[in-house]
Amino acid sequence: MSEERGKRGRDERRSQLLLAARQVFASKGYHAATVDDITRAAGVAKGTFYLYFDEKRAVFYELIRTFFDLVTEVGGAFAGEVPDRAEYVRRLEVAAARICELFRDQRDLVKLVYRESMGMDPELESMVREFYRRIARLEAENVQLGIDLGLYRADLHPLVVAYAQIGMVERILLGQLSDRSFPAEPDLVRQIVELALRGAGR
Template sequence: MSADREARRRQILDRARDVFARRGYHQAKIDDIVAAAGVARGTFYLYFHDKRAIFEELVQRFWQKIVMSMARIDVERPVEPQVLAQVRRILDVFLDDPAMAKIMLSDAAGLDVEFDRRLLAFAADSAKLLEDALHDGQLRGLVKEGTPSVLGFFLVGGVKEVLLQIVRSAIPVDREATTRDIYAILARGILVENPKAKARAKPTREAAPPAPAPAKKKRATRS
């Protein structure tokens, strides 16, 4: 009955997720999805109103998981283990479902004006909350100085990119180690401020350009 129905729905949903992850929203054709799910084209439309609807449902469900993994930081207790645990939980949510992670971290924009609008609005709200939290943290001496919105964006962007690259490369990672790496960046940054000439290895070495779109430090052509 409705249990069958639920199962069938689940099946389509799961397969669609894989197809979306592999091809991206626009490249994923309904034919690909129904083929992967092993159902007829018409059946798909018995369970989902249209392509956008199934995509939205996938995004929605995964977003729920993310929200569920968030925990308030208790100021009365040591912060470090709480932050570590939080980072670890985020890692788990994304890496436990690489297909959805890929979808959330690369697609999820540029499909529909309305969908984009809602997504953007939601993102803005979330960013505002994070910003407030960081500002509050600053007042409490838990967060270093700096423009809260910039701190928040950097934080989110950094974690997103790390997760995306992990998921893309499909290489299994040591989650514990990655958690510590991220925590170290949060707590201490990346650059050494006063180099005071430490190691100094092979003196002839290249520095490097950036990645995908924008990039950062060292090396190149000019200047």
């Protein structure tokens, strides 16, 4: 039981450090943030950091991975039993709504990912690429499903469409976060779904 308590204590410390790091990174950026900043924000001594993480990068990796997992989860929820058209559309709406929520609730992580994840490190960079590759493939399957259901046209490459939809969504949501004159659309989710399903053309 003391082991149990020890483990729980250990996990709490880790989370405490992760949370502190997330905030510090989000506010100063990865490079400007020092390990000292993080431990001070977490209220522990500097050396403690290295009891939970091998190096500064490690905690950054973990944060990025957390975000990727959250996104992948949304994308993955689409799969499953082959649905009919109505169900497909419904799933799309759910996914769009959840992604919007995600960007809203995890602003800190969003900042990290879109500000620095690429420029960090060859290793992390390939992790990011791998993420896009995976999620694009996932989405391409969904697109293929949409084609099979007759919802999407068949003359476009599913992977191209997948990348297009990913980019569309991320740029809209980033715009909403950082462009102060972005329209306060209450039905942004609807617009995203419309764009994905029917496009801008009439």
